[in-house]
Amino acid sequence: AQSVTQLDSQVPVFEEAPVELRCNYSSSVSVYLFWYVQYPNQGLQLLLKYLSGSTLVKGINGFEAEFNKSQTSFHLRKPSVHISDTAEYFCAVILNTGFQKLVFGTGTRLLVSP
Amino acid sequence: ETGVTQSPTHLIKTRGQQVTLRCSSQSGHNTVSWYQQALGQGPQFIFQYYREEENGRGNFPPRFSGLQFPNYSSELNVNALELDDSALYLCASSLLQGDYGYTFGSGTRLTVV
Numbered sequence: 001a002q003s004v005t006q007l008d009s010q011v012p013v014f015e016e017a018p019v020e021l022r023c024n025y026s027s028s029v030s031v032y033l034f035w036y037v038q039y040p041n042q043g044l045q046l047l048l049k050y051l052s053g054s055t056l057v058k059g060i061n062g063f064e065a066e067f068n069k070s071q072t073s074f075h076l077r078k079p080s081v082h083i084s085d086t087a088e089y090f091c092a093v094i095l096n097t098g099f100q101k102l103v104f105g106t107g108t109r110l111l112v113s114p
Numbered sequence: 115e116t117g118v119t120q121s122p123t124h125l126i127k128t129r130g131q132q133v134t135l136r137c138s139s140q141s142g143h144n145t146v147s148w149y150q151q152a153l154g155q156g157p158q159f160i161f162q163y164y165r166e167e168e169n170g171r172g173n174f175p176p177r178f179s180g181l182q183f184p185n186y187s188s189e190l191n192v193n194a195l196e197l198d199d200s201a202l203y204l205c206a207s208s209l210l211q212g213d214y215g216y217t218f219g220s221g222t223r224l225t226v227v
Contacts, residue, residue, distance in 0.1 A: 004156075032214055034214070036218075041220070042220050042221075043118075043120075043204055043218035043219050043220040043221050044157070044204065044206075044218040045218070046215070046216070049214060051213070051214065090156050090157070092156075094214060099169070099170040100214075101147065101159045101162065101170060101172070102147075102149075102157070102159065102206075102216065103159070104156030104157050104158075105156050106154075106155055106156050107154075107155070107156050
């Protein structure tokens with residue numbers, strides 16, 4: 001069975017600093033990879049996804065992520081964060097076989113302070 | 115392009131009662147999935163509907179059931195509510211065999227007391 005591990009439950013960072021949110025997955029088959037953001041009292045918004053092709057994926061709001069198959073990782077990065085980036089971030093996978101459903105990690109809370 | 119809308123936004127129920135949550139899919143989407151998000155956790159897959167049939171289910175008991183209607187709107191029904199059912203319930207619409215562009219609603223916050 002596949003699983004998703006988000007190693008940091010909370011990441012505090014100062015405004016305009018760079019940030020990396022870590023995500024590792026385990027699966028015996030190939031996967032599709034996603035990052036979602038959840039603002040307070042809201043649903044999930046897709047930041048970016050990796051289906052195939054270039055391993056560096058650019059998303060909305062200046063975020064990007066790199067798929068590393070050998071490390072089974074899909075870390076999310078932003079070179080300069082804003083106060084408005086404060087939110088919960090979820091990494092998710094879909095197995096590229098059989099019934100396809102999103103499997104989420106437990107989330108990382110990004111706290112941006114001035 | 116309309117998004118996914120869920121109703122109600124908040125709900126308080128008593129243990130043992132039954133509840134129905136509703137979801138309107140994004141225009142053009144033919145598949146709806148439901149997720150349960152407990153406090154401090156990631157969303158957990160409940161089930162998915164395509165063409166009014168359940169075509170996938172997660173590790174949830176039969177008292178969780180659903181419906182999808184011809185206009186692709188959907189309902190999630192939970193019978194015999196338990197305290198642990200308290201959670202944010204998220205609906206997501208998509209295209210089967212599409213590009214995995216799931217669109218999520220803002221959710222229904224269910225509290226069981």
